[in-house]
Amino acid sequence: MTTTTRTAKVRKGILTAIMFAISVLFLMPFLWMLSASFKIEAEVFAYPIKWIPSQWHVIENYKEVWVGKFPFYKYYWNTVKVTVLTTVISCAVSALAAYGFSKIQFAASKYLFLIVLATYMIPQQAILVPQFILYRQIQLFDSHLGLILLGSFSVLGTFMLRQFFMGIHNEFIESAKIDGAGHWRIFWKIAFPLVRPAIATYAILRFIWTWNDYQNPLIFLRTDALYTIQLAMQKFTTINGEFYSLMMAAAVSAILPLLIVFIIGQKSVIEGIALGGVKG
Amino acid sequence: MQTTKTATGAVPAARPKRRGSRLQTKETIAGFLFIGPMLIGVTILTLIPIIATFLLSLAEWNFVAGIQDIKFIGFDNFEALFQDDKFLKSMRNNALFLLAVPIYLAISMFLAIVIDKHVYMKSFFKVAYFMPYISSIVAVAIVWQVLFHPSAGPVNQALMSLGIDNPPKWIADPKFALPSLMMIAVWTAIGFNMIVYIAGLQSIPKDLYEAAEIDGAGTWVKFKSITFPQLSSTTFFLLVTGIISTFKVFDLIAVLTKGGPLNSTTMIVWNLYETAFVNLKIGPASSMAVVLFFCVLAITLLQWVGQKKWVNY
Numbered sequence: 001m002t003t004t005t006r007t008a009k010v011r012k013g014i015l016t017a018i019m020f021a022i023s024v025l026f027l028m029p030f031l032w033m034l035s036a037s038f039k040i041e042a043e044v045f046a047y048p049i050k051w052i053p054s055q056w057h058v059i060e061n062y063k064e065v066w067v068g069k070f071p072f073y074k075y076y077w078n079t080v081k082v083t084v085l086t087t088v089i090s091c092a093v094s095a096l097a098a099y100g101f102s103k104i105q106f107a108a109s110k111y112l113f114l115i116v117l118a119t120y121m122i123p124q125q126a127i128l129v130p131q132f133i134l135y136r137q138i139q140l141f142d143s144h145l146g147l148i149l150l151g152s153f154s155v156l157g158t159f160m161l162r163q164f165f166m167g168i169h170n171e172f173i174e175s176a177k178i179d180g181a182g183h184w185r186i187f188w189k190i191a192f193p194l195v196r197p198a199i200a201t202y203a204i205l206r207f208i209w210t211w212n213d214y215q216n217p218l219i220f221l222r223t224d225a226l227y228t229i230q231l232a233m234q235k236f237t238t239i240n241g242e243f244y245s246l247m248m249a250a251a252v253s254a255i256l257p258l259l260i261v262f263i264i265g266q267k268s269v270i271e272g273i274a275l276g277g278v279k280g
Numbered sequence: 281m282q283t284t285k286t287a288t289g290a291v292p293a294a295r296p297k298r299r300g301s302r303l304q305t306k307e308t309i310a311g312f313l314f315i316g317p318m319l320i321g322v323t324i325l326t327l328i329p330i331i332a333t334f335l336l337s338l339a340e341w342n343f344v345a346g347i348q349d350i351k352f353i354g355f356d357n358f359e360a361l362f363q364d365d366k367f368l369k370s371m372r373n374n375a376l377f378l379l380a381v382p383i384y385l386a387i388s389m390f391l392a393i394v395i396d397k398h399v400y401m402k403s404f405f406k407v408a409y410f411m412p413y414i415s416s417i418v419a420v421a422i423v424w425q426v427l428f429h430p431s432a433g434p435v436n437q438a439l440m441s442l443g444i445d446n447p448p449k450w451i452a453d454p455k456f457a458l459p460s461l462m463m464i465a466v467w468t469a470i471g472f473n474m475i476v477y478i479a480g481l482q483s484i485p486k487d488l489y490e491a492a493e494i495d496g497a498g499t500w501v502k503f504k505s506i507t508f509p510q511l512s513s514t515t516f517f518l519l520v521t522g523i524i525s526t527f528k529v530f531d532l533i534a535v536l537t538k539g540g541p542l543n544s545t546t547m548i549v550w551n552l553y554e555t556a557f558v559n560l561k562i563g564p565a566s567s568m569a570v571v572l573f574f575c576v577l578a579i580t581l582l583q584w585v586g587q588k589k590w591v592n593y
Binding site for chain 1: 304307308310311312313314315317318319321322324325326327328329330332333336343391394395398399400401403404405406407408409410411414415416417418419420422423424426427429432433434437438441467470472475476478479524527528530531534535549552553556557562565566569570572573576577580
């Protein structure tokens with residue numbers, strides 16, 4: 001018996017080593033990016049690849065990216081603002097709607113939910129043109145508010161949170177009602193705290209999707225000063241097309257906050273994705 | 281007018297008795313207050329625009345002219361669309377891009393099986409393979425652009441040092457541009473699909489494997505007759521979401537190739553974007569949007585039907 005468990009352990013160890021090698025290969029582009037962002041320009045394309053720079057240029061590169069001719073701190077601030085507000089508003093709107101659809105019984109509820117759910121099938125790209133025209137008409141074009149509103153009404157979030165609200169026993173709600181509580185109080189005092197983990201999962205996902213969004217800022221923003229980091233990065237590469245070390249420093253700067261959010265919320269992100277198989 | 285009024289007015293008050301009906305009205309008001317923001321948002325930002333898309337697809341118009349200059353021309357836009365070589369090319373590219381889906385599903389399933397049961401440091405691997413999914417496509421695309429650089433890029437440097445004299449020019453080569461984008465798409469999609477597969481694996485009852493082991497089944501037999509069929513609903517779900525997402529590919533093209541070289545990487549959404557926001561042709565762009573809408577709709581309906589029929593349970 002012990003020999004079989006030992007061979008099983010050895011096998012597992014060998015497989016782990018092989019998988020580790022594959023994952024390093026898989027992460028190679030990230031490693032290359034990181035190492036290139038530390039180098040002087042002349043060394044970026046040196047072959048064989050120098051993974052550890054012979055001449056460190058970290059501070060110069062990142063300083064140029066963050067406070068140089070095309071200062072990233074401005075675009076960072078824009079992105080943080082848009083992402084945080086979108087996440088907060090989207091969570092609020094979705095949580096309210098999810099509660100309304102699951103815990104308040106009224107005749108139209110079922111049909112309205114079906115209509116909302118049906119809109120999930122509509123790819124946003126199919127309605128970009130009318131959205132663009134509408135935004136120009138109501139002065140939301142080229143504004144952060146407009147961008148935030150575009151990400152604030154998520155059918156996916158509503159659907160996801162509704163599943164969780166439905167898991168709350170109706171007796172809780174009924175007894176609170178008998179005690180004289182209205183739906184607003186029940187929502188805040190009972191329902192919301194119970195689904196907080198689900199909201200956290202959705203918030204992290206929404207944060208990642210909004211931070212990474214390229215298409216909407218590209219279409220709905222025009223003024224340079226309003227750019228988010230994704231747009232800024234592309235503009236940066238057209239300006240600094242010859243300076244690959246700077247481009248890589250910019251790319252690292254754009255990915256880093258997400259990596260931090262992901263590592264902190266790793267468990268909820270992975271669980272959330274596995275649970276609903278959700279995708280932005 | 282008359283009918284809608286009676287219909288909406290009658291619904292909440294119709295059934296319950298007097299006291300109950302006042303309570304019910306209160307519930308209805310509360311309900312509308314809670315779902316109100318969502319309802320208004322979806323109506324203004326999705327429902328009205330999709331109707332507008334259908335109307336505009338039948339029209340000739342551009343952004344610069346005022347709304348009074350809109351001209352309805354029936355199905356001419358669609359007729360023109362199906363004779364437009366570039367549009368047909370973009371549909372063909374979309375179809376080719378679908379090949380990436382089974383490729384990354386197979387890789388993801390393999391990795392999920394190995395990571396779920398046969399390795400130490402499970403969570404390290406989950407995070408590692410998930411990295412491309414959480415990274416922005418723009419950053420990822422820029423990195424690959426440099427890696428794929430025809431002369432100086434590390435990929436071709438490595439190929440040349442291995443003795444390949446004329447390595448492909450990757451995204452700069454009409455023949456290799458689309459496969460290069462597909463490779464990047466596979467790389468970014470693996471993490472997401474793998475995580476869903478791992479969840480699927482964990483819901484397979486353990487006693488199935490125990491029973492098979494008693495019967496002396498080997499690894500391959502266990503995979504073929506337990507794991508693979510038990511994962512069929514997960515695979516089906518991922519296949520459908522994967523296909524839908526290939527219809528929406530935009531960021532990669534916008535950053536890396538802009539549809540080129542020689543339209544070799546133009547796809548439906550990129551074509552739509554260019555037609556609407558670069559060439560300002562609203563009618564043709566809207567007719568593309570309608571085609572896109574029906575493609576996604578067809579796949580979604582297929583999913584509803586297929587889930588009942590083909591999934592092995």
